[in-house]
Amino acid sequence: MDQSMLTAIIGLVALLAGIVAGKFIFAKNTKQKIEEAEAQARKLVADAQTNAETIKQQKQLEAKEKFLALRAEHDKEVLERNRKLSETENRARQKEQSINAKADQLDKQIKENEAIKDNLNRQIEVVNLKRTELEKHQEEHIRRLEKIAGLTADEAKKQLVESLKQEAHTQALALQQEIVDDARQKANKEARKIIIQTIQRTAAEQAIENSITVFNLESDEIKGQIIGREGRNIRAIEAATGVDLIVDDTPEAIILSSFDPLRREIARLSLQRLVADGRIHPARIEEVVEKTRRQIEEQVIEIGERTVIELGIHGLHKELVRIVGKMRFRSSYGQNLLMHSREVANLCGIMAAELGLNPKLAKRAGLLHDIGKVPDEESELSHALLGAKLAEKYGENPAVVNAIGAHHDEMEMQYVISPIVQACDAISGARPGARREIMQQYLQRIKELENLAMSYQGVEKAYAIQAGRELRVIVEAEKVTDNDSDKLSFDIAQKIQTEMTYPGQIKVTVIRERRAVNVAK
Template sequence: MDILYIVISLVLGLLLGVLGFLFLVYLNNKRIQESRIEANLIIENALKKETQILIESKEKALNIVSKSEKELNTRKFDLEKSERLINEKEIKIQNTTQSLEVKKNNITDIETKIKNKEQILDDITSQKVLELEKITKLSLEDAKNLLIEEAEIQSKEEIQKRYLNYENEIKIESNDIARKVIADSIQRLASEVVSERSVSSISLPDEDMKGRLIGREGRNIRAIEAATGVDVLIDDTPGMVVVSSFDPIRREVARISIERLIKDGRVQPSKIEEIVDRCKSELEENIIKSGQSAALEVGVSGLPNEIIKTIGELKYRYSYGENVLQHSIETGWLASLIASEIGADPYKAKAGGFLHDIGKALTHKIQGPHAEIGADLCRKYGIENDICDMIAEHHNDNHSSVEGFIVSSADAISAARPGARHNTLENYIKRLSEIENIANNYEGVEKSYAIQAGRELRVFVNPEIVDDSKAQSLSREIVSELEKNLTYPGQIKVMVIRELRSIEIAN
């Protein structure tokens, strides 16, 4: 039985295997058939697309050929048209060339005729010139020179007349404008008149205080003089202490110190040194504040600290009773106003006017004119050269810039205002007399006059004793003598006048 089952199983397995194989063959054939059908469809589609592409390509090619033929025909037409135009232009050029040749020949003929006529005219002119030379007895060159000389004379006379007329008109107009500018500037500034004076005397409350200031064997007064560097005079004026010093800062320190010692009542060398040191510190701070306030008031910025400090020292410097710091502020404003009116640089003029007298703060320390001292100081601390030149030239007649002239004018206007400076009549007359006496002491001087408040000296000499060369040397000698023997503000202009008169009487 077991063998039968095995055989039956094998037969069944074999049948199933055959059936499976046949089924697989069937499936494979079916797939192959479907693939062939799909391939045929793809081929048919490809053939259709190929046919369509060929048709489209042919159409595009036909279009391109059509367009090319049209463009070719258009270009051919344009070329033919251009050729016609060129041919026409060539014909015109040929005609023009022929016409020009004809004209050229005509011009050549005319030039030949003109040359012949010019030759005839030259011959006639030469003949006439010879006849004129015989008649006038002048050559052609002499006649030309004579005409040129007459023309030059007439031209010079006409130019001189016009120059004088223009000069007079300009003088009249410039004077009117100058008066208006100065008047407007002074009116716009309208500052108060400065009438302060340097205080060099202190009142004593009683004689006891006078003794305490002197001290035992004069030790207190010597301590004050040693600490402040001034001369203290007590016995010369009753009830007063007089402080004398060329240095205004030292004099101010001494004045404040003595006033505080009198108020405190304790006068001894140690106390004197303490108060003097305190006063020096306070005064130095006050000087810097005064310089800063003045620069701020005028509107000049960026000044170095040393310049600010020196400007502040001018608060204690006076010239003919006028406070130099207030004068500097006023000159700066006046210079700025004048510069604005005439179209110059207002800031440079303002700075030059504000700093023009800065050298007066150092005249007790440095020898020389205050204008040069001030200019050197400003150059040292980097102030602009133009401003330094204004400071150096503010007492000169010649100026390197318009602003320099403005600063000089503003300085004179500020000092010349009524009440700005004051001096006693006795001192004023004495100073003028001293100036005149120095000139009168020289041989050949007949008379001399100090004018313009002592700023100019006119010396009249005998022409028989003093010749021209000696007059020049005499002016230099008088200037040297004035600088050596007199102290005066600003400058003195010396003018030596030599006049020769010849008088005859007809009977």
């Protein structure tokens, strides 16, 4: 063999040896990995068994706890059921005891009733025996009377009936007169009661307005601006508003004079806006007065709508609503016309309800009864007839029209609510504080009231208080007794009622006081 072949054989042998060595090493590594995999598998099996045991124990514990909870809940339900059963048994036992007690009581009452019945039967037998004896005695007595009087029982009975008839007729006439007098007295009393309740249930507002309005200023410097150069501004205000402006030495004030409260209100608001604006000249004055007049007209409608809504009056014509609003700026005898009409409306509603009439219709007539006092145009008719004419013109109910026209007896009263409106108008006008009096007349009435009380024997002092609504009379304890005090109070009240004219009522209080004074030295 040559050298190259030998080298090739050696190389081949080395290659085969390397392959054999590689297979041996691979087999060794594979066996080692298999052993490691088996060890890891055994470890996983052991861990799985351990986890399974742990989960098994946990489930057993959970099952045991759930069992204990269910058992506790069951025991609780059993206890609650037993408690309810026990309560039911107790109630049943108590009812049974109560029924037994009532049964015993009923038996006792039955026995008592039987004893009473036996006693009554015995008494009835005794009464029947006595009645038989009485009838015998009565027959014997009648025979004796017939023998003595010479009359039979029928004849005596006829005479007796005739005499009883005459006596009964006389008594019936007297009783009839008593009933009539009592009915008249009760009717008067009931009428007073209705009127008094009506007055007491109505809250009267006192609103008195004068013929002047005082406009207050921040300083007297503004007076010059209002007067203007050569008085042109004040002449423009008077011409635009129809109100006289009196600017005198009164500090920080201007007097607005007019018989018409609506004009005074327009002038007051216009002045207020002019002063606040600072621009006071004839053109601006006319613009502001016109704007204020339009706003006042809107305010009049708003006042009328608010009034009818507050009184619960529906379906009133818009023109009548405007007239109602205008009454806010009118007064009669110093009494604000709207406040007076609202008061009359409430009084009419209450009184009509007391008498079983329609209160809404009566309230409507009461509110509108003086609309003739605020006409848009002057008329020769009286305010009652003019108001009735306006109400008829705007489609009011005939009963309302008649009540308006008849509340001063200028029309014949044809409906029941007419006298109600008349009475409520008088009540509103006559209540204390409603209408003003001249100061001299007021002082004269107060003085006459005190002098009337002082004219009685034993009166020491007399004071008219609460604007003449109460008279307090202080008497001398040595001359007037307690009984005399009662009589004196009654006599003074009667004398005031017969001799004096006054609105409302006057309370007379007689005070008798005795003092014993000693001095310790």
